[in-house]
Amino acid sequence: MTKHFILSASGAEKWMNCPGAIRLEKGIPETTSEFAEEGTAAHSLAAECLEKGLSADAYLGEMFDEFEVDEEMAEAVQVHLDYINNLPGIKFFEQRVSYSPWVKGGFGTSDAIVIDKKHVTVIDYKHGKGIEVDVKNNPQLMIYALGVLNDYEIFEEFETFKLVIVQPRTNNISEWEISKADLLEFGEVVREKADIAKSENAPLNPGQKQCQWCRAKPICRALAEQNFKTAAEEFKDFETPISTKDKELLSINEISDILTKLDLIKSWTSSIADYALKIALRGETIKGFKVVEGRSNRTWKKIGIAEKALKNYLKASEMYKKTMLSPAQAEKALGKGHKIIDEHVIKPRGSPALVLADDKREPWNPAKLDFQEPINQGETNG
Numbered sequence: 001m002t003k004h005f006i007l008s009a010s011g012a013e014k015w016m017n018c019p020g021a022i023r024l025e026k027g028i029p030e031t032t033s034e035f036a037e038e039g040t041a042a043h044s045l046a047a048e049c050l051e052k053g054l055s056a057d058a059y060l061g062e063m064f065d066e067f068e069v070d071e072e073m074a075e076a077v078q079v080h081l082d083y084i085n086n087l088p089g090i091k092f093f094e095q096r097v098s099y100s101p102w103v104k105g106g107f108g109t110s111d112a113i114v115i116d117k118k119h120v121t122v123i124d125y126k127h128g129k130g131i132e133v134d135v136k137n138n139p140q141l142m143i144y145a146l147g148v149l150n151d152y153e154i155f156e157e158f159e160t161f162k163l164v165i166v167q168p169r170t171n172n173i174s175e176w177e178i179s180k181a182d183l184l185e186f187g188e189v190v191r192e193k194a195d196i197a198k199s200e201n202a203p204l205n206p207g208q209k210q211c212q213w214c215r216a217k218p219i220c221r222a223l224a225e226q227n228f229k230t231a232a233e234e235f236k237d238f239e240t241p242i243s244t245k246d247k248e249l250l251s252i253n254e255i256s257d258i259l260t261k262l263d264l265i266k267s268w269t270s271s272i273a274d275y276a277l278k279i280a281l282r283g284e285t286i287k288g289f290k291v292v293e294g295r296s297n298r299t300w301k302k303i304g305i306a307e308k309a310l311k312n313y314l315k316a317s318e319m320y321k322k323t324m325l326s327p328a329q330a331e332k333a334l335g336k337g338h339k340i341i342d343e344h345v346i347k348p349r350g351s352p353a354l355v356l357a358d359d360k361r362e363p364w365n366p367a368k369l370d371f372q373e374p375i376n377q378g379e380t381n382g
């Protein structure tokens with residue numbers, strides 16, 4: 001696993017909001033997940049495509065960081081490539097930038113930087129589809145922009161910085177501009193927060209953004225105390241019941257209050273369950289719990305040998321299931337813009353989901369007719 005600078009740009013949301021996290025995470029090994037590894041593979045694919053000037057589907061079926069490039073990955077990465085390829089200017093990929101003037105020894109690697117006469121675009125690709133990343137005031141990108149200012153201003157007089165998040169699997173391509181003066185002001189905040197984070201008594205400050213990726217999450221007392229306090233206060237501050245029914249049922253406003261606190265509590269409880277399983281597997285006793293074997297499904301021991309054996313008993317029509325190509329697979333076989341895709345492919349409505357009111361998507365409209373419009377060029381439903 002790559003060793004990161006402790007006060008990293010990618011971890012800035014954490015250490016700038018909870019300076020004590022650096023102290024608490026000390027000694028806790030960095031872990032990874034299948035999703036994180038898939039993201040690393042998608043980044044490697046993007047870097048290779050940009051370097052060689054190839055499209056992502058040229059690598060379909062190839063392995064990157066032990067992940068096979070499938071259509072979903074290729075399509076997502078292609079959105080990132082198209083965004084960069086459509087920008088004018090000098091382009092740098094996987095570019096190391098130094099923000100040392102603000103955080104001693106600070107460096108990071110930006111996915112892409114495009115410099116176009118007095119204007120800098122810093123682009124970050126996010127492969128995740130769980131949580132949409134907001135570009136506005138995004139400290140990771142702002143720190144990369146500081147790095148560009150530090151490393152490249154000698155060549156150009158930059159006035160504005162455009163920061164971009166390309167997160168295709170949540171339909172999120174967002175751009176946000178910041179002036180050089182505002183960026184330098186942010187640099188002073190970074191300097192101040194980094195100094196606090198390095199100090200022995202750096203305070204702990206639990207919150208959704210900072211705790212989300214913190215390695216100390218399952219064992220952090222400040223977060224546990226806050227979550228218990230939140231739960232207790234939620235119930236203490238409930239509205240005064242005005243009828244017998246109100247005494248027994250939560251009101252819509254109370255449910256709304258609970259919802260705003262739920263994400264942090266959910267991710268905290270599951271991090272504790274994961275941590276407890278890990279230490280129980282190491283042999284530690286967790287009072288009142290034991291480790292058992294989970295459920296699993298039967299599978300062929302060796303599929304080739306099983307296939308040969310099965311042929312003695314079943315006809316081919318009984319052994320295999322036929323499945324039709326997906327729209328994306330058909331489009332690849334037919335070529336982009338084929339009339340079959342225009343005429344026969346639709347994008348059905350997604351299921352309703354409850355999200356925060358400032359989410360960029362249009363509100364759900366129950367009256368909207370679910371008529372089957374052909375999808376737009378280039379947009380597929382996989």
Ligand code: SF4
Nearest residue numbers: 018021206211214220
């Ligand atoms: S879990 Fe949250 S409060 Fe605790 S150290 Fe990490 S970021 Fe800070």
